[in-house]
Amino acid sequence: MTPLLSLRNIWVEYGDKVVLENVGLDIAAGSFVSIIGPSGAGKSSLLRVILGQEAPTRGSIMLDGAPLAPECGPDRGVVFQRYSVFPHLSALGNTVFGLECAQAPFTARLFGAKRRAAVAEATEMLEAVGLGNSLHAFPAEMSGGMQQRLAIAQALIKRPRILLLDEPFGALDPGIRADMHALITRLWSDYSLTIIMVTHDIKEAFSLGTRVLALDKRRHDPHAPHRYGATAVYDLPLTKPRLAAGPEGAADGITIDTKDNT
Amino acid sequence: MRWVNRRIGRGNGFLLGAIPIALLVLLYLTAAASRHAANPNDKILPMPGAMAEAMAVLLFQPDPLSGQLLFWTDTLASLERLGLGLGISTVSALLVGLLLGALPPVRATFGPLVTGIAVIPPIALLPILFIAFGLGEASKVALIVIGIAPFMIRDVAAHVVALPREQIIKAQTLGAGSWQLMLRVALPQAMPRLIQAIRLSLGPAWVFLISAEAIASDTGLGYRIFLVRRYLAMDIILPYVAWIALLAVAMDFVLTWTSRRLYPWAHGAGH
Numbered sequence: 087m088t089p090l091l092s093l094r095n096i097w098v099e100y101g102d103k104v105v106l107e108n109v110g111l112d113i114a115a116g117s118f119v120s121i122i123g124p125s126g127a128g129k130s131s132l133l134r135v136i137l138g139q140e141a142p143t144r145g146s147i148m149l150d151g152a153p154l155a156p157e158c159g160p161d162r163g164v165v166f167q168r169y170s171v172f173p174h175l176s177a178l179g180n181t182v183f184g185l186e187c188a189q190a191p192f193t194a195r196l197f198g199a200k201r202r203a204a205v206a207e208a209t210e211m212l213e214a215v216g217l218g219n220s221l222h223a224f225p226a227e228m229s230g231g232m233q234q235r236l237a238i239a240q241a242l243i244k245r246p247r248i249l250l251l252d253e254p255f256g257a258l259d260p261g262i263r264a265d266m267h268a269l270i271t272r273l274w275s276d277y278s279l280t281i282i283m284v285t286h287d288i289k290e291a292f293s294l295g296t297r298v299l300a301l302d303k304r305r306h307d308p309h310a311p312h313r314y315g316a317t318a319v320y321d322l323p324l325t326k327p328r329l330a331a332g333p334e335g336a337a338d339g340i341t342i343d344t345k346d347n348t
Numbered sequence: 349m350r351w352v353n354r355r356i357g358r359g360n361g362f363l364l365g366a367i368p369i370a371l372l373v374l375l376y377l378t379a380a381a382s383r384h385a386a387n388p389n390d391k392i393l394p395m396p397g398a399m400a401e402a403m404a405v406l407l408f409q410p411d412p413l414s415g416q417l418l419f420w421t422d423t424l425a426s427l428e429r430l431g432l433g434l435g436i437s438t439v440s441a442l443l444v445g446l447l448l449g450a451l452p453p454v455r456a457t458f459g460p461l462v463t464g465i466a467v468i469p470p471i472a473l474l475p476i477l478f479i480a481f482g483l484g485e486a487s488k489v490a491l492i493v494i495g496i497a498p499f500m501i502r503d504v505a506a507h508v509v510a511l512p513r514e515q516i517i518k519a520q521t522l523g524a525g526s527w528q529l530m531l532r533v534a535l536p537q538a539m540p541r542l543i544q545a546i547r548l549s550l551g552p553a554w555v556f557l558i559s560a561e562a563i564a565s566d567t568g569l570g571y572r573i574f575l576v577r578r579y580l581a582m583d584i585i586l587p588y589v590a591w592i593a594l595l596a597v598a599m600d601f602v603l604t605w606t607s608r609r610l611y612p613w614a615h616g617a618g619h
Contacts, residue, residue, distance in 0.1 A: 139517055158520035169512035172519075174536045174613050183532065184522035194528040224613045237518075244522055 088151055090115040090280055091136065091248060096145035097315070098131050104315035105131045109145070111299070111318065113248075118274055118281045120295030122288055127301040127316040129284045133252050136282065137162055149247065160188070163241030167253045170237035171225045177236050178221045181208035184244045208243060214276075215239045215269060231262035235269065242277060251283040255290065267294060298322045394583035402583040406572075418572065422588075426569040427595070429485065430557050433492025434546060437553075440493075441500035442535075442542055448501065449508025449538070450530045459505075466498030470556060478564065488560040495556040496549040500542070507541040508534045540614035543607040547600055554596060 089112035098106040105128040113119055121129050134140045136147065141156030148154065149161065164170070171180050185204040186194050196204050212221060215235040225233050234254055241249060251270075255263045271294060274281055285291050291298050300320035307313045356364065380393035394402075406419040414421075447454045448462065474491055481487035511534065519533050561570030569588055576584045608615050 137517065137521070158517055160521060160523035162521060164518060164521050166514040166518070169514035170518050172515060172533060172537075174611070183519075183524075186532075187519075187523040187525075187528050191525070191528070194524070194532045226613055226616060240518070240522065246521070 089113055090150065092148045093136070094146045094148075096132075096135060096142045096147070098128065098135060098140070099143040099315070103312035106135075106142075106301075107315035107317055109317050111321075113280065113282065115280050116278060118279075118294060118296045119283070120291035120298045121282065121284045121301060122286070122291045122298060123301035123316065125286075127303065129301055130252060132301065133250055133282065133284050136248070137164055137250055160184070160244045161247045162250060163244055163246030163248070164250045164252065165234065165237045165241055165254045167256050171233055171240065173225050176222045176224055177212055177217055177228075177239075178205065178208055180225070180236055181212055181239050181243055184240060188244075208239075211239045211243045212236075214273070215242075229262075231258050231266060234258065234266060238270070238273065242273065242279075245277075247280065249279050249281045251281060251285075253284055253286060256286060263290075270294065292324065296324055298324065391580045392582055394586070399583045399587050402581065403587045406584065421567055422569045422572050423591070423595075425567045426557060426561065429488050429560075429568070430492065430553060432485075432489045433496070433557070434549070434553055436489070436493050437497040437500055437549065438542065438546055440497050441504050441545060442538065445501045445504025445542075446508060446530055446534055446538060448505035450534045451526065455505070455509075462498055462501055462505075465494070466502060470495035471559060474560065474563065483564040488557065488565070491560045492553050492556045496553050499552075500545040500549055503545040503548075504538050504542055508538055511537060536611075537614075540607050540611040543603050543611075547603050550596055550599055554592065558592075 091111075091113040093109055093111040096106060096109040097104070109132065121132065123129050131140075135142050138154060138156055138158045146153060158164075172183070175183065182196070182201075182204050183194075185207065186196050189200060189204070190196055195201075209218070209221060212218060215238055217232060217235050217239065220228065220232060223232075225236065228236065237254075254270075255266050258266060267290065270281070273279065283291075283294065298320070299318045300322075301316045302319045303314050303316045304319060305314040376393065377396075380390075380395050383390045383393050384395060403419070407417065410416060411418050444458075444462070448459060449455070470491060473494055474487075477487040477490045477494070481490055515533060516529065519529050524532065557568075558570030558573070561568040562574040565571040569592055573585050573588050
């Protein structure tokens, strides 16, 4: 089976500073990849490269066997830690926006029957993330957790090939975070998503992911700390029953079957 | 309680705000009364009665030469120039500011030009405007536009540039192109800022209007003030200045109200 996303020999450098060196990855459709690593290990850089927000200095990225343009597109959805939703639009407006962009290239607005269809689809999506009661609320009226739910709904309505999450639950309190874990696990399974998530929380990485990547520097020169970049030092596929006992329960049932240092 | 923690209620706020104004009026009246006690014909600090009499002529009696009610023709002429100047500036700030803010190539090309124009003192350009547009309405409106539009353009552009990068990325992952991004993400979020920029530009706009009218005009609030200055007619100048202040405050109030009304999401507690 050809991988959905494949990164070959990816280097990201800013001037003399090497952030990522020689990253090679194959990501299969339907997987939930957690990326962990210390601060400054290039987790977010890797995500930005996959997202198309920046081009790698060297290397190639293929999505479905086709090279990826160094520009964001509707095939890759994203949820950032903050600022992912538009403050001037209601929850419904935020979610419908993705449909409007595709169907109305000039006005970016829909009218009549098309609008009703789009609103119905967006309402359904908002209900799926648990925002059915806040369709007309503006982001400023929402809690952090609700804003992240909205950001997820917004991304999912485009049915992206890959959903990228950049520390999506980092700013939430533990109770809300557990709810969000349950939500993302359910959505991942309901919509057969492929998810790549960057996180600082190792427990989260293992409980949600089907595969955990740890980024770190293999080499370190104390006199030139930026000389060497990070790469995937651990790549752990986890086998666990999909949605057997919810995300929290699943953490106990993890078996790490390979530990292969690429 | 520390002063930084004191909260002022609505009624108290009104009262506190009125105190310095009332004191200033009282100070003026005392000074005027003492001058009139020394010299009943004093023109420098006229008493309120004299101001009312002088203004009544301008307000209600047609000018024998032109047959017009001078106060109202002055007001209308000035507001027309100000409105045109503000209108043209606002439209250009929105269009140019949005393009400069949202599109890096446009910013790289025209950013330095806008900055260059913005740092020229507009009054230095007034002779050029008089030569180019003549002494009519066009040069006065042009002075206001040249005076405030560059500032407003830069303000709107800076605001659009400062929109979180995450939002711009997110919009693109939702399928938005440059045009859709400008229309649906940048434009609505620039609107409250644009209104804010108009509010801040009102002061300079009045300065340029009064300057232009003082130098070459035959009607307008600034023209009248500078005309009657020759006769030391403080009984007309002071009410005119108060009237200008009142108009400016009213415009500011309307703009704030409009912004809160149309863009409640930009005002936090407003919704």
